Amino acid sequence: MALSLKEAGVDENAEVIPISGGDINQSYHVRSENTEYFLKWHDDPPPLFFQKEAKQLTILENVSGVHVPEVIRSGDRYLLLSWIEGSQTSTTEENLGASIAALHQEEGTYFGFAEDNFIGTMPQYNAEKKSWVEFYGAYRLLPQIEEACQRGKMPKKRRKQAFHLLDHLDQWLPEPNYPALLHGDLWAGNWMVGQEGVPYFIDPAISYGDPAYDRAMMALFGGYSSRTMDRYYMEVERPSEEASIIPIYQLYFLFAHLNMFGEMYGPSVDRILNKYSS
Template sequence: MVAHVGLISLSVAFPSMHCLPRLGFTKRRPFAMAALSDDPVQEWILTEGKATQITRISPVGGGCINLASRYDTDAGSFFVKTNRSIGPSMFEAEAIGLDAMYKTGTIRVPKPYKVGPLRNSGSYIIMEFIEFGASRSNQSVLGKKLAEMHKAGKSEKGFGFPVDNTVGSTPQINTWSSDWIQFYGEHRLGFQLKLARDQYGDSTIYQKGHRLIKNMAPLFEDIVIEPCLLHGDLWSGNITSDKDGEPVILDPACYYGHSEAEFGMSWCAGFGGSFYNAYFEVMPKQPGFEKRRDIYLLYHYLNHYNLFGSGYRSSAMSIIDDYLRMLNV
């Protein structure tokens, strides 16, 4: 979801997203240990983070949901996100997703260190600070590494995730299911359609969308769908490279799902031919990939409709109508 925040300002924006960086911190002098009881972030950095002093705190732009900062210390740098309006559950889910991707040992992601509540209200997450390179990630390397993550990250529990999380600021339900079509229909498309009906009174898209859900099984015929670990929100603002040029992915909305669902934000990701060629060398393309592609775009168009308004309704409605005609229902 394009409103997510990254580790460093990516200078990537879509005019219709209405998101501006939130730059709220000013530079400060090194913090003394006496301040520990007032700030759990500093407390962790100056104890478990093995720093003896924080030399600088600087704002990091790029998102509109959380406040992001870089903490420079004598033990290295840390990346910190805070939010004064929410409890730790959102950041806990993010940390679990980052940790799951990190443990595959494939594509680079920031290692999460600590999640907790702020004093008085709000929450924070502390993670590895990654120095970004000057260029975007190499498309073929990105495709290969992403496919390696999908191949390595498997679940014996089926489709879902240990916790619910968010895609942008929208709740994402991850209750386990052994049936991908049921999971995707209920917890992805169905959930978004209900939001649209409840928020906008849009009974037309709700009814047509549910006709599609009830009749979409033929799109998945003659393929084997394994639950793969997905980033879940892979658009250009969540993709970058480190100083060595290796791809880095950020701000996940992880779950175990059909690998093709990872391309649902491709309209905002800029994936080219070299990306897909490299990806399919590791994870071979399955029959009917092209006819299923838009069913995965639909989830994210619906989410953008619910988050940002009617500008995205026509794209979602067009996909639904096209599938209803294709399936003759």
């Protein structure tokens, strides 16, 4: 079904400009009288797909020092947000580091999250746990490994190594000092620049856990400057085990990409599994 401005509660005479770049949704810049919006649309999304995203953006919005687009409204097939547009200034990169640090200093009462959400269009299962290592194994790695098995993406060696790592996670992952609020999908494409160079976060997949989980995604595809990271580490401690922790968290995102996009991500999965399961 085609985009329906009426369903999204937007003036049907508004100017609609398609925006390229998204792998999952159709995206539009909508100009209506003196107001501009960002409209995400999907003809057949998973149930509550956009409503859950709207809720997560609201959670992030309530953190001091963190900026997200304003949620105007959401529905079964759309999410309508305020339009964000700006140019980087001399302080944008440092402010980005400070914003990520503010996010990670927001402390929860448990590891995990109260309801399931999504990573891309794939279900991301959640629960409230006292142990982050238990949560990460059971609710992040295991579902992606099982999905890969079902999709025929787990040759014998990969499968054996993956389940071996699952059984020995506590040998590699320490328990964090507290459950930090995580964006959950913090690759460089999920922040943008608003007016006066202010950084805004988009497309969250939130939970409470180890800040290194977000840093793993930040490092996986690159795009974060030393100025950003130096400012971040002024507020957030970097554990001595960082080098061995980060690849294990990257494995989750790589398995998700393997399941969504195919075997092009298989060699990266295998490289990490070989490191911990050889």
